Amino acid sequence: MKLTALSALVLSGIALTGCSRLDMQDQPKYRPQRPSAFFADGRSERQPVEGAIARGALNEDTAFYEGKDADGNDVEEFPIAVDKAVIERGRTRFDVYCAPCHGAIGNGLGMVVRRGFKQPPSYHIDRLREAPVGHMYDVITNGYGAMLNYSAQVQPRDRWAIVAYIRALQYSENANINDLPVEARNKLPAAGQGPAPGQSAAEKNQPIAPPDSDVIDFPHQPATPSGVPGASGAGARPGKQPERK
Amino acid sequence: MSQPVELPDQIYVGPVIDEGHSLASVSDKVGGIVLKRKTTLGWVFGLIVAFGLLQALMASATWLLIKGVGVWGINIPVGWGFAIINFVWWIGIGHAGTLISAILLLLNQSWRNAINRFAEAMTLFAVMCAGMFPVLHTGRPWLAYWLLPYPNTMALWPQFRSPLLWDVFAVTTYLTISAVFWFVGLIPDLATLRDSTRKPWQQKVFGMLSMGWRGSARHWQRYEKASLLLAGMATPLVVSVHTVVSFDFAVSMIPGWHTTIFPPYFVAGAIYSGFAMVLTLMIPVRKFYGLEDIITMRHLNNMAKVTLATALIVGYGYIMEAFFGYFSADVYERFMVWNRMTGPYAVFYYTLIFCNIITPQFLWAKRIRTSPGILWIISIIVNIGMWLERFVIVVTSLHRDFLPSSWGMYAPTIWDFGVFFGTIGLFLFLIFLFVRALPMITIFELRMLLPGARVKEPVAQ
Amino acid sequence: MTTTEQSYTTPPQLTESLKKYQNTSAFVGLVFLGLLVAGYFMAGEQQFLRSYLAGFFMWFGAGAGCLALLMTQYLTGGAWGVMIRRLLEAGAKTLYVMWFGFLPLLLGAQQIYWWTTPAGLADKRIHEKVLYLNVEFLWIRWVIYGVIWLGLTYLLNKWSALEDETKSTDYSKKLESLSAPGVIAFFFTMTFASVDYLMVLEPHWFSTIYGFLTIIGEGLTAFCLINIVMALLAKHEPFNHLITDKHRHDLGKLTLAFVMLWAYLNFSQLLITWSANLPDEVVWYIKRWNGGWGSVATLLWVFQFFVPFGLLLSQTNKKSPAKIAGISAFILVVRALDYCFLVEPNFTDARNVQFNAHWLDIIAPIGFGGLWLALFFRNLSQTRLLPIGAPDFQKALNHGRDH
Amino acid sequence: MSVQALETVHTLYGIMAEFETPGHLVAAARKVRLAGFKKFDAYTPYPIHELDEAMDLHDNRVSLYTLIGGCLGGIGGFSLASWVQSVALPLNIGGRPLISVPMFIPVTFECTILIGGLTAAISMLLLNGLPLPYHPVFNVDRFVDASRSKFFLCIESADAKFDRDNTVSFLESLNPVEIAEVAR
Amino acid sequence: MAQIFKSSTNSLARTSIVLALVVLGGTGGALFELIADSTYATRQGDAREQPIPFSHAHHNGSMGIDCRYCHNSVENSDWSAIPPTKTCMNCHSQIWIDSPTLEPVRESYRTNTSIKWTKVYDLPDYVYFNHSIHVKKGVGCETCHGRVDQMALTYQAPTLEMRWCLDCHRNPEQYLRPRDQVTKMGYEPSEPQEVIGARLVKEYNVQKLETCWTCHR
Incomplete structure (x- = not known):
């Protein structure tokens, strides 16, 4: 009883001191983004000295890090090996960082654009279909027009993955049924009744939609408020129509 | 369980209570110390000295709370310094009280009646002092309630396989039961005080405390x-408490701690130091308050005998430790014994042997057992010796770790001493208050020792 | 009540009964010891010695326990001690014979004490402690123990008899002053004896509480025997009205205390060893924790602690001669099992614990029990059963009679 | 009980007799019990065991409750330890079993003693009806000595056999020092 | 002697003892429930004052911007970064450029000084928490941070008591979701959670880490 009373007292003491922060909850040490009273700019992290290069971060491989060849021209070839995993990775990155403006299928009609941001060009115009991959990499890295750079948010390897995914998107918007492997093609309903050929490049790496469905599901699209991508709510807006054909 | 007054014979040194006392006279004599006796200058002086020492505790504990346990001398490898030494010392001192009250009550030893109240109070105060040390040693005493098992926001529970948790249970149980036992014993005497005093406020206070005790036979x-x-x-409890304290050491794997004789050896050591402390306090109190007729030579003699017996058990423990250190053929065990005897703290070891084993041998002589002055000095030496024993156990075992790279020395700081002497101040302060405010001898049990208390039914009228 | 000295002499009928007990015990003892010897040829020397050790040590311990209690009661005083003093003396006197019982163990040491074999002595850890563990010193210790135990027994008996004769308190004082160093000497010798004959069965194992534990066990055995004999005596004149409930109550309380001490010390040893879990030490428990011996350990806890503890808590049980004798006999049976438990598991393999009790383990304690009781009753029938010369004799008799 | 008697009950708690020695008190108490009184009590400055027999007191409830309390405490302690270590916070300590019986014994034991001891003290107080600062017996002036040196016996008016005059004369036959009425 | 107390003292003494017990016992429990475990102590549901009234409900809820767009280090680092002003400016360089509410953002961008956001989930410094491993093992953002998509002002959704952490660490299958659903708000499991949880525990090799040093290192 004595101890209950004592602990009660202690508890109330803690409560009464205004906060329940115990000892050592706040320690005199820095954690990321913790403000500093010591440095003039109030940050605990220091910027590296101008021109300093961290060990292992010389980034000499200009093709990989800048998307340029030795002459300063955009590279035509991917500096990384592109496989399904890379495209998958690219898609997740694309959906997070690009889709808000460029739209899930790259038509330039993302959510932010609908709120007034300057509409970027669709990826499915010839100029961009023919642009070298290095160009796209460069845009992500350094920005383009109204688009600010994404170099801080997206790491080089991810940028290439995004580029690879954009290439896949472009291909999907311009594909022919004959591009499908034979087995996949056989699974489709009779030609002309199912989804139009060349509907989606994403399908290449995804199971073909069930025959009785006319909705192409984008399971990895970033969540929209309704939770069902492209089917209702914001996705049902007229602006979304083109991607359905 | 009638209490025949044992006739003095050559086995006994004297009666348990001097002749010439009656029911009324013992009541008035003991009660009078509280109710009638003027507050003497000596008492005030003693209280002030004790209070001054208590301030050392206050200051040291405050500084400790501000700065953390780093102000003490503890460090790696001696992480258990004065805190545990004093804890064990104090709790050992407490044991005599329970022992006198409980075991001697069970054994019908009537000589206990004159000293049990005082010894129990000593127990309570010593346990209070003892409990302070582990709590302060945790570093954050205000979170001490975390030691208790209760459903908390951390979803954590104490470790029931840890001897430190056993300590929590043992010490809190000990404190609670000692306090209850002490209070229950006080009730009839408080009623006596209530009925003896003429001051209304005393009547009110003692009346409330005695809860309306009226001496009903049914009650x-x-x-x-x-x-x-x-x-x-309480009897197994008191054994269990120091056993658990010994487990603090013995269930570990430190040479010098991990040894199976620790439980009985610690219990004997506790009783030893406890009886020594009772003697240390009783002899002056008996003199100052003129209680020679109630706390007789027989009491001193008996307590001295118990002290001697427990000293021998403790000595047996020392010899067993040394022998089995050799017999184990274990390099660490052997080094521990060797280090104790020849290492940097060897002087403490020999001092403790002198205090704990050599000094009490004088108690074989009845002349010494019955001369209060010498007995008092011996009891103080024993108290010092038992403190040194804990010092040797704690420090010599820790300061030489398994790896020589982790060897170190231990030296207490002024704050260690501040807390230690401060608890002595607290202890004395409480003792001074106790002898002033409450009957220090169990009056109703004293009455039972008197010839007039025996039931002699009149022949049928 | 008569207080003449005459009334405290042993009446002839009682002497007859004691003789009868002595003969029965001797008969049982001889038969079973004969069986034990037969076991030597049937089960082999090692098994014989193992069972011999368990049975012998229990009954040797009964005598040693009587000696220890005899000295203790001189030191503490109290009615209980006066009433049973002669029984304790008779028990201690069995040591005159029992001491020789160590000879077979010493002669056959190489069979059961591995450390005495050349291989054992060459073992590194044993070699480390060769100052203590060497065969010559083992023999020397046996002689030292004998001198101390038998010397104490002899003097205590002699002076006690003289005290009776002379009624002089000189002897009371002498007895007291011999007992004090005697108890100390006994504690040490018995501790080392327990190391020499029991602990080293597991040559690398050690436990500092072991001597204490052995001594308390011996005290418990002694108390149980005393309780039984007191109950037997209470059937006869003049004891039927000399021994009061109060005396039995005191003895019962002390028995209870020893039961609790036994449990306390055993538990301490178990907990400390078990929690530290050091390979050297825990071997001893591994062999006694698993398999058949694990069940025996449980039985020991139940029957040597919980059951007697529960029964002895009751005042009625402590005061009734039949009940206290029954409980004591029960504890004695469990004590025999306990000694078997101390000896036998040492000879099993820690990795594959086998229950290796042998029929000889039942024979040996009965055989030695018969022998011990025969000696005991013989000693008893030759002496006056109450120490009339003790200064507090009358007080002890009146204990518990003053209401 | 007559109407008058009932009125007495309201104003009179009982008749109290004072005795000089414990022996007289015990003898008187035995006689009072043998006379058939049920509601009476003796008041003494220290426990007198002979009174238990004389007044036929054998209330063992304190022991019983203590036994129950102790058992509950022990079971509670062990269950708490087992539950905590096996269900609430199972931690593997050096491979020892979660329910390490030997290591739970200390806590089990302490809980047994704690609850048992508290039960003993509290049940004693409750069964004695304490605290009770006010009690009619204190109305008797000489009762101050009940806690010091004198021995009292009080027959309560609530007893079926109580009759003011008869009770007084009965008590007078027991050799008291003094007899007093106890106002309620 | 005269009575010291009035007869009413009896009931007074008794009730006061009972009352004291009730009060003492009750206070302990009450303090635990009302104080130690209260939202006042834990700050659960407490929306913190921010320099800019940033609405997750708007950005994440109605705009559908993925959590990782701003908190981009969450998958790779123990630290889920509070975004730099630059991230805001990715869009707000074009939209809402005249809004006075956003002036501090623009100012921060202009002057290259940090916006001083108030930390909502302020774990004690003796706790080590790693976002990336939780994300990798299929712990949804929503599981700890609640329906951020409905929070106009961000508040602390859970208690952040240690037992809240342990609830999941002891039985993670109650909360796990497929990795690709981690950032999804209002996630509904496609199968019963027991089934999906048990499967994911196996698939992602989720350990029940309960040791002290998992979080306190």
Whole structure:
């Protein structure tokens, strides 16, 4: 009883001191983004000295890090090996960082654009279909027009993955049924009744939609408020129509 | 359980209570110390000295709370310094009180009646002092309630396989049961005080504290039963408490700590130091308050005998430790014994042997057992010796770790001493208050020792 | 009540009964010891010695326990001690014979004490402690123990008899002053004896509480025997009205205390060893924790602690001669099992614990029990059963009679 | 009980007799019990065991409750330890079993003693009806000595056999020092 | 002697003892429930004052911007970064450029000084928490941070008591979701959670880490 009373007292003491922060909850040490009273700019992290290069971060491989060849021209070839995993990775990155403006299928009609941001060009115009991959990499890295750079948010390897995914998107918007492997093609309903050929490049790496469905599901699209991508709510807006054909 | 007054013979040194006392006279004499006796200058002086020492505790504990346990001398490898030494020392001192009240009550030893109240109070105060050390040693005493098992926001529970948790249970149980036992024993005496005083405020206070005790035979019957039960439970309790304290050391794997004889050896050591402390306090109190007729030579003699017996058990423990250190053929065990005897703290070891083993041998002589002055000095030496024993156990075992790279030395700081002497101040302060405010001898049990208390039914009229 | 000295002499009928007990015990003892010897040829020397050790040590311990209690009661005083003093003396006197019982163990040491074999002595850890563990010193210790135990027994008996004769308190004082160093000497010798004959069965194992534990066990055995004999005596004149409930109550309380001490010390040893879990030490428990011996350990806890503890808590049980004798006999049986438990598991393999009790383990304690009781009753029938010369004799008799 | 008697009950708690020695008190108490009184009590400055027999007191409830309390405490302690270590916070300590019986014994034991001891003290107080600062017996002036040196016996008016005059004369036959009425 | 107390003292004494017990016992429990475990102590549901009234409900809820767009280090680092002003400016360089509410953002961008956001989930410094491993093992953002998509002002959704952490660490299958659903708000499991949880525990090799040093290192 004595101890209950004592602990009660202690508890109330803690409560009464205004906060329940115990000892050592706040320690005199820095954690990321913790403000500093010591440095003039109030940050605990220091910027590296101008021109300093961290060990292992010389980034000499200009093709990989800048998307340029030795002459300063955009590279035509991917500096990384592109496989399904890379495209998958690219898609997740694309959906997070690009889709808000460029739209899930790259038509330039993302959510932010609908709120007034300057509409970027669709990826499915010839100029961009023919642009070298290095160009796209460069845009992500350094920005383009109204688009600010994404170099801080997206790491080089991810940028290439995004580029690879954009290439896949472009291909999907311009594909022919004959591009499908034979087995996949056989699974489709009779030609002309199912989804139009060349509907989606994403399908290449995804199971073909069930025959009785006319909705192409984008399971990895970033969540929209309704939770069902492209089917209702914001996705049902007229602006979304083109991607359905 | 009638109490025949044992006739003095050559086995005994004297009666348990001097002749010439009556029911009324013992009541008035003991009660009078509280109610009538003027507050003497000596008492005030003693209280002030004790209070001054208590301030050392206050200051040291405050500084400790501000700065953390780093102000003490503890460090790696001696992480258990004064805190545990003093804890064990104090709790050992407490043991004599329970032992005198409980075991001697069970064994019908009537000589206990004159000293049990005082010894129990000593127990309570010593346990309070003892409990302070582990709590302060945790570093954050205000979170000490975390030691208790209760559903908390951390979803954590104490570790029931840890001897430190056993300590929590043992010490809190010990404190609670000692306090209950002590208070239950006080009830009839408080009623006596209530009825003896003429001052209304004293009547009110003692009246409330005695809870309206009126000495009803029906009450006494249950009261006696409860006392006996409490004594029956307090006896194994007191053994268990110091056993658990010994487990703090023994269940570890440190040479010098991990040894199976620790439980009985610690218990004997506790009783040893406890009886020594009772002697240390009783001898002056007996003199100052003129209680030679109630706390007789027989008491001193008996307590000295118990002290001697426990000293021998403790000595047996020392010899067993040394022998088995050799017999183990274990390099660490052997080094521990060797280090104790020849290492940097060897002087403490020999001092403790002198204090704990050599000094009490004088108690074989009845002349020494019955001369209060010498007995008092011996009891103080024993107290010092038992403190040194804990010092040697704690420090010599820790300061030489398994790896020589982790060897170190231990030196207490002024704050260690501040807390230690401060608890002595607290202890004395409480003792001073106790002897002033409450009857320090169990009056109703004293009455039972008197010839007039015996039931001689009149021949049928 | 008569208080003449005459009334405290042993009446002839009682002497007859004691003789009868002595003969029965001797008969049982001889038969079973004969069986034990037969076991030597049937089960082999090692098994014989193992069972011999368990049975012998229990009954040797009964005598040693009587000696220890005899000295203790001189030191503490109290009615209980006066009433049973002669029984304790008779028990201690069995040591005159029992001491020789160590000879077979010493002669056959190489069979059961591995450390005495050349291989054992060459063992590194044993070699480390060769100052203590060497065969010559083992023999020397046996002689030292004998001198101390038998010397104490002899003097205590002699002076006690003289005290009776002379009624002089000189002897009371002498007895007291011999007992004090005697108890100390006994504690040490018995501790080392327990190391020499029991602990080293597991040559690398050690436990500092072991001597204490052995001594308390011996005290418990002694108390149980005393309780039984007191109950037997209470059937006869003049004891039927000399021994009161109060005396039995005191003895019962002390028995209870020893039961609790036994449990306390055993538990301490178990907990400390078990929690530290050091390979050297825990071997001893591994062999006694698993398999058949694990069940025996449980039985020991139940029957040597919980059951007697529960029974002895009751005042009625402590005061009734039949009940206290029954409980004591029960504890004695469990004590025999306990000694078997101390000896036998050492000879099993820690990795594959086998229950290796042998029929000889039942024979040996009965055989030695018969022998011990025969000696005991013989000693008893030759002496006056109450120490009339003790200064507090009358007080002890009146103990518990003053209401 | 007559109407008058009932009125007495309201104003008179009982008749109290004072005795000089414990022996007289015990003898008187025995006689009072043998006379058939049920509601009476003796008041003494220390426990007198002979009174238990004389007044036929054998209330063992304190022991019983203590036994129950102790058992509950022990079971509670062990269950708490087992539950905590096996269900609430199972931690593997050096491979020892979660329910390490030997290591739970200390806590089990302490809980047994704690609850048992508290039960003993509290049940004693409750069964004695304490605290009770006010009680009619204190109305008797000489009762101050009940806690010091004198022995009292009080027959209560609530007893079926109580009759003011008869009770007084009965008590007078027991050799008291003094007899007093106890106002309620 | 005269009575010291009035007869009413009896009931007074008794009730006061009972009352004291009730009060003492009750206070302990009450303090635990009302104080130690209260939202006042834990700050659960407490929306913190921010320099800019940033609405997750708007950005994440109605705009559908993925959590990782701003908190981009969450998958790779123990630290889920509070975004730099630059991230805001990715869009707000074009939209809401005149809004006075956003002036601090623009100012921060202009002057290259940090916006001083108030930390909502302020774990004690003796706790080590790693976002990336939780994300990798399929702990949804929503599981700890609640329906951020409905929070106009961000508040602390859970208690952040240690037992709240342990609830999941002891039985993670109650909360796990497929990795690709981690950032999804209002996630509904496609199968019963027991089934999906048990499967994911196996698939992602989720350990029940309960040791002290998992979080306190």
